[in-house]
Amino acid sequence: MSVAIENFVKAIYKNNMHDIKDTKPGNIAKKLGISNAAATDMAKKLAAKELLNYEKYQELQLTEKGTKMALNVIRKHRLWEALLFKMFDMSLHDIHREAELLEHQTSDLLAEKISEYLGHPKFDPHGDPIPNALGEITTKNTSISLSEAKEGQTYMISRLMSDDKEFFEFCAQNQIKYRNTLTVSKQFVNNKMTQILIGSNTIVLNEDFTKIIYVDEN
């Protein structure tokens, strides 16, 4: 299957995970940076290949086959991120960009070798779960988003759920890193902001960021 197809099913899969719904072609198009027309075309093509169910004006739904494909690509992406992160001194965002390409050019055999080398990790350096070779995911259901965290409580960062370059630059500048700890010093409930203490810094984060930073009680 082509790179375009792999990216398309992956985008649908991730959309259904995160954004609750709106898996219509237009929204997928926006995420992939292509036109709505291109996304509609692709949706029809993938329906013919039985990777998804398509009905005019309805939400796109991955079939089991489509879901398997998405999980296989995501597995390769996250294994590459884990490997590059471990081996090389590169920013999380650079690593993500490399993985975005490498994920499509990696045999199942090589993916398995990488997984083995890393001791079959269950999470990548963003805290995102790595599906196993069968497409099974270990979910971490103890995590909550920073927006829901309790004042005065100390937490460990368990997941940075984003692909955004600016976000990761911000993280890098503020020690917001997978497995670092922080303390929630104040929740500004009305203004949807959260004040945290991380290292020796006090930072106030708005909802855009507190909704994608996940933490575990320590």
Place this chain on the structure above:
Amino acid sequence: MSVAIENFVKAIYKNNMHDIKDTKPGNIAKKLGISNAAATDMAKKLAAKELLNYEKYQELQLTEKGTKMALNVIRKHRLWEALLFKMFDMSLHDIHREAELLEHQTSDLLAEKISEYLGHPKFDPHGDPIPNALGEITTKNTSISLSEAKEGQTYMISRLMSDDKEFFEFCAQNQIKYRNTLTVSKQFVNNKMTQILIGSNTIVLNEDFTKIIYVDEN
């Protein structure tokens, strides 16, 4: 530049290295598994991009720009081979196949990180030289092909110059491996065959193989 273009300039470059000449579209087409017509089309397109010089019915000649591109792709290919060979238990041919794809999806930055990690190696696991980031190659001019080796002499294998799956399967089965040693027990000059002693085995190789196995005096 696209994968097709990168593979095309690489094929021309390698052809000029090994096969002395015949760098007409037809021969490149054969190596890439595409039609002659496709190769002619591509040659014209690359001439427009100033990657090569094209004149009807003449040999294709890479420009400096085209050579640089070829060397950059070859660098990435061989760095990946070196990395995968070091890290994972995979056959040389499997490694080659992965590298054939990964070479096109690797930033210069990542290539440099791989090179650094490996201690800037000058040779890949086949003994092929790895160009540096500037496209410079360290040539090993002490090596000779097994077909030219002296009877009774012991050598170290310095290069296996092939992409062929069967050849590498043969090598794997007979301990013919980069940096292994062997002794030439007999040169059958008339029949263009060479008898070698490697490990506890005696093998007679024909010219197809002795011309692509390079050795250094030990």
Place this chain on the structure above:
DNA sequence: AATTATTTTTAAGTATACTTAAATATTTTA
């Protein structure tokens, strides 16, 4: 509920990288 705004789909067209078939040039060989 009707109008307006937004989204989705269809239609028509483009670039890339191929194909096969035919025309043309080059190379071999008799």
Place this chain on the structure above:
DNA sequence: TAAAATATTTAAGTATACTTAAAAATAATT
């Protein structure tokens, strides 16, 4: 050196993955 064989080029056509512009349907607003 002329005919035959081979290789290269041109021409016409295909699949993929996009585009923009328009028509059609859905969703939001008054």
